[in-house]
Amino acid sequence: MPEHPYVVLSCAVSLDGYLDDATPERLLLSNDADFDRVDALRASCDAILVGAGTVRADNPRLLVRSADRRAARVARGEPASPLRVVLSASGDLDRKAAVFTAAPPDSDPPDSDPPETVVFSGSLSDLLDDLAKRGVRRLMVEGGASVLTAFLAEDLADELQIATAPFLIGDPAAPRAFGPAQFAQSPGRRMILADSASLGDVGFARYLAARERSTDGDFLRLTIELSRSSPPSLRAYSVGAIVVDGDGEVISTGYSRELLRGLGDPDKNHAEEVALAKLTRGAAQPDPRLASATIYTSLEPCSPRASRPLSCTDHILAAGIPRVVLALREPALLAACDGADRLRAAGVEVVELPELAYLVRAVNDHLLQ
Numbered sequence: 001m002p003e004h005p006y007v008v009l010s011c012a013v014s015l016d017g018y019l020d021d022a023t024p025e026r027l028l029l030s031n032d033a034d035f036d037r038v039d040a041l042r043a044s045c046d047a048i049l050v051g052a053g054t055v056r057a058d059n060p061r062l063l064v065r066s067a068d069r070r071a072a073r074v075a076r077g078e079p080a081s082p083l084r085v086v087l088s089a090s091g092d093l094d095r096k097a098a099v100f101t102a103a104p105p106d107s108d109p110p111d112s113d114p115p116e117t118v119v120f121s122g123s124l125s126d127l128l129d130d131l132a133k134r135g136v137r138r139l140m141v142e143g144g145a146s147v148l149t150a151f152l153a154e155d156l157a158d159e160l161q162i163a164t165a166p167f168l169i170g171d172p173a174a175p176r177a178f179g180p181a182q183f184a185q186s187p188g189r190r191m192i193l194a195d196s197a198s199l200g201d202v203g204f205a206r207y208l209a210a211r212e213r214s215t216d217g218d219f220l221r222l223t224i225e226l227s228r229s230s231p232p233s234l235r236a237y238s239v240g241a242i243v244v245d246g247d248g249e250v251i252s253t254g255y256s257r258e259l260l261r262g263l264g265d266p267d268k269n270h271a272e273e274v275a276l277a278k279l280t281r282g283a284a285q286p287d288p289r290l291a292s293a294t295i296y297t298s299l300e301p302c303s304p305r306a307s308r309p310l311s312c313t314d315h316i317l318a319a320g321i322p323r324v325v326l327a328l329r330e331p332a333l334l335a336a337c338d339g340a341d342r343l344r345a346a347g348v349e350v351v352e353l354p355e356l357a358y359l360v361r362a363v364n365d366h367l368l369q
């Protein structure tokens with residue numbers, strides 16, 4: 001049985017947490033910049049899911065809007081738009097709804113057939129099994145309220161991307177994004193803030209689910225997903241790094257080119273460097289948790305480095321971290337890297353999980369195939 005797809009929940013809310021108002025007209029919460037972010041997220045997924053309530057209320061098309069993004073998907077051998085999935089127990093759906101009939105504009109690329117739409121009525125866990133068998137590795141869930149709540153209540157969401165519109169709705173008859181429910185992501189289990197930004201007047205935040213993740217593979221998978229927050233650069237890798245203490249708690253995160261005051265030109269920031277700088281900056285004593293920590297990094301820590309005097313290998317050794325887990329050795333493309341060998345020679349345990357390397361290659365397909 002293939003692994004469950006990685007599940008990204010996506011929604012826009014008002015400041016008081018509503019997904020919509022109570023009127024039949026569709027309420028616009030996002031702005032153009034945020035719709036473009038959502039479009040990029042759609043283009044990065046293999047399937048997009050909504051509940052039947054959203055089809056009935058909003059009649060969405062669930063297509064990739066940008067012709068460039070559709071063309072890039074086709075160039076990668078993917079359909080122009082992801083598979084569309086509707087959750088419905090009743091089957092009460094208008095087959096003329098846009099989700100079944102709308103196709104990407106047939107001019108570019110020449111893909112005039114409407115992409116396939118699947119209606120699913122079983123449990124969420126069966127749904128994820130079914131999608132995995134269809135080759136879906138990343139699933140985007142775009143709402144509405146009951147579906148978002150169900151994924152969180154069943155602890156099946158890996159990530160939440162949430163846009164906050166700068167106004168209040170205040171009507172208890174309107175749908176709230178989440179709950180009420182018993183959530184796994186309770187105050188005792190905080191999520192990981194992987195990215196945040198202001199997109200015009202809309203606030204954007206990206207959270208990774210802090211599940212009970214005991215395996216190296218789970219943490220490394222999260223780390224690779226984190227690398228997607230890296231601002232794009234054609235001449236540099238997008239890397240993620242997560243530091244986990246001996247109790248399995250995530251204590252720091254970083255990604256390539258992440259902005260961190262005090263580090264200098266953010267374009268030169270490396271993921272491991274940022275994650276460690278957050279823990280060590282300005283501290284009089286080394287953080288005691290580092291002595292039993294593991295740093296997960298999607299790509300081998302750099303050893304020689306042109307842009308700054310200290311490499312990420314140097315930073316890891318200086319921090320006294322005893323364990324490193326990585327997915328992909330750095331190819332001899334931009335530099336000759338021997339970070340893994342240098343770390344091992346210094347007594348650091350280095351675990352390589354090459355079975356996840358294909359995910360790192362997918363994030364870095366501008367440099368690696």
Ligand SMILES: NC(=O)c1ccc[n+]([C@@H]2O[C@H](COP(=O)([O-])OP(=O)(O)OC[C@H]3O[C@@H](n4cnc5c(N)ncnc54)[C@H](OP(=O)(O)O)[C@@H]3O)[C@@H](O)[C@H]2O)c1
Nearest residue numbers: 011012019020051052053054088089090143144145146147
């Ligand atoms: N702001 C945003 O980002 C955003 C995004 C999407 C939607 N929305 C808003 O959300 C509202 C709709 O939310 P909603 O809660 O009414 O609808 P919904 O969550 O989209 O859909 C609920 C329906 O999904 C089906 N369903 C849910 N869980 C299921 C399960 N485990 N198995 C099988 N089927 C399942 C059921 O369909 P059947 O009834 O057919 O059995 C259920 O009635 C609208 O106001 C819409 O505008 C906002």
Ligand SMILES: [Zn+2]
Nearest residue numbers: 270301302312
């Ligand atoms: Zn580095």
